[in-house]
Amino acid sequence: MALQLRDELTRALLARLSLFAATMDRDAVLAPEAVRQARELMSCVADPARDPQAVGAVAGLYRARSMLLTGEAAAEALAIAEALRGLAGPGGDEEAVDDRPDEPVEETWARLVELDRRAALLEQAAVNSHGDVELLAQAEAAARATVSAAPRALLPQRASALRRLGSILRLRYEAQGDPAQLDEAILVLREAEVAHGSGHPDRGALATTLGVALRLRYERTNALGDLEEAVRFGRVAVAAAEDDRRAAASGPNGAEVDPNWAGCLHNLGIALRLRHERLGEPADLQEAQRLGREAAAASVPGHPGFGMIRLGLGNATTGEERIAAYEQALAGLPSEDPARPRLLGSLADALTQICVQGGSPAVAARAGTLLDEALAAVPDAHADQAQLLYLRGRLLTARLLRTGTTLGGVPTRQLEEALQCHRAAAVHPAATPRVRLWSLTHWANLAMAAGDVHQAAHAYEDAVALLPVLTPRNLTDTDTEHTLTALSGLACDAAACHVAAGDPERALALLELGRGVLLGRGLQGRDDMxxxxxxxxxxxxxxxxxxxxxxxxxxxxxxxxxxxxxxxxxxxxxxxxxxxxxxxxxxxxxxxxxxxxxPPVSDLLTQADAGPVVVVNVSRFRCDALLLTRGGLRVVPLPELTLDGVRQHVEAFLTALRGFTDPERDFLEDPDRQDVLDLVLRRLWDTVAGPVLDALGIDGVSAHPTPQRLWWVPTGPLTLLPLQAAGYHREIGRPVPRTVLDRAVSSYTPTVRALAHTRGRADHSRRRSQGGNGRTRLLPRRTAPSGFLVVSVPEVPGADSLERAAEEAALLARTVAGARVLGGTDATRSRVLEEIGHHGWLHFCGHGVTEPDSPSRSHLVVHDPADRRLTVADISRLDLPGAELAYLSACGTAGTGAALADEALHLASALQLAGYRHVVGTLWETDDAVALDLAEKTYAALGAPRPVAERSAQALHTAVRTVRDLYRDSPWFWAAHVHVGM
Structure with missing residues (x-):
């Protein structure tokens, strides 16, 4: 009851302050009832520092009284306000900002009213002129003047001024596309939220403004937290509007349609639709459609949100209902309404979809007319101009495809017009990054189809250059993954165009920039500083x-x-x-x-000193191998390799692998699935590995003291297949073997930059161990870890028991000198993370889980009731200079999913990023008996009991060949293990 009374009294005082600020009604703050409420409220506050809103409301009341009273009464009120502000701390009524302390309160109020009126008029004029940049700048200046002039004693008036400033900054962002304006708008509106308090009469209007700003930032960045807040504020706004409607219904005029009601429903509906598109929850879409229909029913022509509300309904629905919503809105809107251009563009976009699906030429013609009208109504500098140009380019492309126009040779007039639309949208100064990207990729695709590879290469290069803008550092890994999923294949297509244009060096640079974005973010700041x-x-x-x-x-x-x-x-x-x-x-x-x-391409080429690095680019345009050798960069075209073919092989391969997880099957007696795997390995040889090794002169029979090293960098869906195991393994006795295993020692690296980083750190650690170069070290020195850690988690609740995991840990404890076993219930998440930092070698035997759609959440399963996941994100944040080898005897630790294949983000690459020079992982779930055998053979080849990490790739290669020779017909047993790193 005390808390309820406190909240009611807080709302009552804030309402008094709002009334005073809006009307200068002296009784609102001077009435004895106001003082009684303030005293009763303070009696409900046990700890002022923990309840700054309530104390701030009381302080605001006494601050306002001090402005109206005179003499000792005014001084006493001011002293109380100051004392309360000190008790409340930083969250309470903050210091007054009053550059005219002697000005009568009526004049202060009048000045604020005039400043706010000017800002409001300029804001409305800017809206009516479809975001005129000059008017918005004037409105912003007027709003800032209002905020500066508003004393914090007039807390509600200051909150209103902040809300208007935030609204104008949001409008400036919508017009000009500057994210700094949107970020400031959100911060300003948050300050207004604090000043308003939960009981402020205008809380609904503020929640609407802040919710829209957060939703706009989500649309720009994909930051899910912003969208979740937009939904929350949308519900606050709807609840406030419902309270206002109930109050109006009980008033003297009875129920009246609240103009804010429909707008609140509309804004919440948009946020819910976007959340459905992100998370796929059907309930969100159903609620969004319901809200959109309610909002449309509550608005009639002349309603201030009539057009935008029907735009929102159309965007949340499909088919005839979508088009009907747009048509109804346009029929009820005057030609000068600022919502009209967006409605015209949305209707044109819906008609374009019909055109793509075989609609009549008349449909396309009408869509073109609508876009012409929209473009004419929008100022050239407005961001909507870029969106409309992009839509026009899409429409023209759909027309080209429908009429079967030949794109090769001399461009047709429509083709050139479509290209020009996409070029203009891409370079528009106010275009959002998303519209710019869409326009650039459409531009590149059209140019490629027309045979202009140089123009396509230019457009694709600009598209890849947008990746840092689309994936800024402030995004979480999950949000970044969501963005990158939509960009799958972009870097590969860009590289293919540059190879076709005769520039393989630039192709390599774009692959390095556009792939492994999250890994590249992790490398930033770990490079030598x-x-x-x-x-x-x-x-x-x-x-x-x-x-x-x-x-x-x-x-x-x-x-x-x-x-x-x-x-x-x-x-x-x-x-x-x-x-x-x-x-x-x-x-x-x-x-x-x-x-x-x-690093520049010239630096990347030095990574071939220890052996060739093979970057296999898979694109819908063409497929090539970029060979980094001591002699420079070479291109080996792979005409038999296609993107569709790789996808088919991946689907067949993964389907066969899933059959091996059936505990009722005998893997050796399942020849059909083994035959599928063998077929894919043979196709990998024919289309990729064979041509590459032949071009490199690696035949497996030339005089070499040891097999030649080779590093693979697959791209696209090829990352899901075992290139290191490609070949005809059932052939015996050929003078020149047709398998990678019999010709070279294979390693993987997610990007060439990652390999350079690993080697650079190793060189740096080596120099430090040899005494360095005599320079003073200005950053904290990290001691290289030593020792051998075995983490064994054979049993965890909810997972199958791994009978051989404990056996494997015992084997290592016997055969590796100084090996320390951390197992069972001791292997908690925090303990494992701590011990990893104290050991240079890690062997994990347990369960590994791959999260295909969110690889940063892929994890090793540890024994921890609170959180059994040791994730890729956890491991990537480690910094382990001098770490040697991590051997992951777990399932799928070097594999990822198709949607984010080019990120090559998995447990093995995370350990490489953390500092391990060598990592052994698996591409799929393996047999635990074979895993034990491979581990034993690998450590024997490493030189146990004192293993040497530099032998890791060769040791694994030797062990896998031995097992392969025993089970040539069963690649599931031996083709999963891979070496990642140096």
């Missing part, structure tokens, strides 16, 4: 602190920090500081112009 530390140790420490903060997982909830900001807002600020600091370093520090950027 000794030169920066030598020049400016303070800046180096700042950069490391920012990286650490950004690498720290964001909390799952949107808890408030200061001034209403959430952890997500803080990550936006930190990311901005990170990019600003990188720019400062690159532009002001001698010799650091390319600091923490991907």
């Amino acid at each position: 000794s030169e920066l530390a030598r020049q400016d140790p303070h800046t180096a420490e700042r950069l490391l602190a920012l990286r650490t903060a950004l690498d720290t997982p964001a909390p799952a909830t949107a808890d408030r920090l200061t001034d209403g900001a959430t952890a997500a807002d803080t990550r936006h600020v930190l990311a901005g500081q990170w990019y600003d600091l990188l720019t400062e370093i690159r532009t002001t520090r001698p010799g650091l112009r390319h600091f923490l950027q991907p």
Whole structure:
């Protein structure tokens, strides 16, 4: 009851302050009842520091009274307000900002009303003119003046001024596309939220404005936390509107249609539709459609949101209902309505879809007319212009495809017009990154279809260059993965175009930039920063602190920090500081112009000194192997390899593998599935491995003291197949074997940059162990770990028992000198993470789980009641200089899913990123008896009891060949194990 009374009294005082700020009604704050409510409220507050909103409301009341009273009464009221502000701490009524302390309160109020009126008029004029940039700039200046002039004593008036400023900044973002404006809008609106309090009469309007801003930021960045908050604020706004409707119904005029009601339903519906598109929950879509229909029924022509509400309904529905919503809106809107261009574009887009599916030429013609009208109504500088140009380019492309126009040779007029639309949208200064990307890829595809590979290469290069913008550091790994899923194949297509244009060096550079984005983010800040530390140790420490903060997982909830900001807002600020600091370093520090950027191709080519690196690019345009050799970069075309063919092989391969997980089957007596695997391995030889090894002159019979090393960098769906096992393994006695295993020792690396990073760290550790170069070290020295750790988790609740895992751990304890076993209930998540940091060698025997759609959540299963997952994200955050070998005797630890294949993000690559020079992993679930046998043979070849990590690739190769020779007809047993790293 006390809490309920406290909340009721807080709302009552805030309502009084709002009435006073809006009307200057002196009785609102001077009435004895106001003082009684304030005193009763304070009696409900046990700890002022823990209840800043209630104390702030009382302080605001006495601050307002001090402005109206005179003499000792005014001084006493001011003293009470100051004392209460001190008790409440930073969350309470903050210091007054009043540059005119002697100004009568009536004049302060009048000045604020005039400033706010001017800002409101300019804001409305800008809206009516479809986001006129100059008017928006004037409106922003007026709103900032209002905020500056509003004393914190007039808390509700200040909150209203902040809300208007946030609304205008959001409109500026929508017009100009500057994300900094949207970020500031959200921070300003959060401050307004704190000032308003939960009981403020305008809480619904503020929740609407803040919810829309958060939804817009989600649409730009894919940050799911913003969308979840948009839904929450949307519900707050709807609840407030329902309260207002009930109050109106009980008033003297009876029930009236609340103009805000339909708008609140509409905004919540949009957020729910977007959440359905992200998470796939049918209930969200059903609710979005229901809300859209209710909002449409509650709005009639003349309603301020009539057009936008029907736009939202159309976007949430399909087919005839979608088109009907757009048509109804356009029929009821005047020609000058600012919502009209977006409705025209959306209707044109719906008609374009009909055209693509075989609609009549008349449908396409009408879509073109609608887009012409929309483009004419939107200012050239507005972001909507870019969206409409993109839609027009899509329509023209659909027309080309429908009429069967030949795209090769001399471009037709329609083709050139479509290209021009996409070019114009791509370079529009206010285009969102998403519209820019769509336009660039359509431009590139059209150019490629027309045979203009140079134009296609140019457009694709610009598209790949957008990846850092689309995946900023402030995004969580999960949000970044969602973005990258939609960009699958982009870098490979860009590389294919550059190979076709005769520029393989640029093709390699784009593959390195566009693949392994999350791994590349992890590499930033782990590269050698000794030169920066030598020049400016303070800046180096700042950069490391920012990286650490950004690498720290964001909390799952949107808890408030200061001034209403959430952890997500803080990550936006930190990311901005990170990019600003990188720019400062690159532009002001001698010799650091390319600091923490991907290495140039000339540096990548040096990675072939220890053996060739083979980057196999798989694209719908063409497939090639880029061979990094000591002699330079070579291209080997792979005409027999196609993207569709690889996908078919992956589907057949994975289907066969799933059959081996059936405990009722005898793997040796399942020849059909083994035959499928063998067929895919033979096709991999014919289409990829054979041509590559022949081009490199690696035949397996030439005089070499040891088999030649080879590093594979597959791309696209090819990452799911075992290139290292490609070949005709059932053939015996051929003078030149047709298998990779019999010709070379294979390793993998997710990107060439990752291999360079691993080798660079190893060289750096080696130099340190030899005494360094005499320079003063300005960053903390990390001691290289030593010792051999065996983590054995054979049994965990809810998973099959691994009978051989304990046997494997015991084997290693006997055969490896100094091996320490951490097993059973001791192998908790925190303990394993701690012990990994103290050991240079790691052997894990247990369960591994691959999460195809979110590889950062792939994990090793440990024994921990709280959290049994040791995830890729957990491991990637480790920093283990000098770590030697991690051997993962678990299922699927080097595999990923098709949607994010080009990220090559899995447990093995995470350990490589953490610092291990060598990692042994598996591409699929294996037989535990064979896994035990392979482990025993591998460590014997490593030189146990004192194994040598540098022999890792050769040792695994020897062990796998031995098992292969026993089970040539059964590749499931021996083809899964791979070596990753040096």
